[in-house]
Amino acid sequence: MTAKSASSSRRRSPWIAIPVKIILGFILLSVLMVSIYRFVPPPVTWTMLLDPNGITKDWTSLDEIDPDMARAAIAAEDGKFCSHHGFDVDAIAKAAIHNASGGRIRGGSTISQQTAKNVFLFQGGGFVRKGLEAWFTVLIEAIWGKRRIMEVYLNVAETGIGTYGVQAGAIRYFHHGAGKLSRPEAARIAAVLPLPKKRAAVAPGGFTRRYGNTIAARIGAIQRDGLDSCLR
Structure with missing residues (x-):
């Protein structure tokens, strides 16, 4: 040389x-x-920090949350939660086809993906954020496991204006903790999750009421068919 x-x-x-x-x-x-975060509750997320309405939250272990709440989340957000490894390929493909045809944008994210985004990342961001979300999804599936993913999801998901987690949501809407949720109450909180700033779990009307009723009907099937087996 x-x-x-x-x-x-x-x-x-x-x-x-x-x-x-x-x-x-x-x-x-x-x-x-x-x-x-496999052992320590995430103290705060970017979504919480950027929320102009403040933060109301109360970390609650999965064992202290009524099992129907997790079943409602599976019924509403991710029916294959216990069987996939972080990504539901069929749901992603169907969402892509639907979105390409126009109309209301539909997501194909799993509970694992939503948890990865909520805990470690930020809303929006396009393909860069999606790539990071995929990386963190792989990590939490490998390191946390399903029970921890569900536990974190139910504690960081936005359940109302300035309200995070199902414990804070249950107190806000029903004036008791998440451990005492009835099946219809759990379904209503799950129905709020996609649009927590625009939907209310108390006296819901229109789409939210119908969607909540549909989720409530699905909860029994989730339990009967063992679709929540990874949480037991």
């Missing part, structure tokens, strides 16, 4: 090393964060 080529190689190497270090640093940091 000539002196000129050696000098050129030295000039280029830092530009290669810096991105590699950044990527490795991100991987290590993300694995560390996910590992910590």
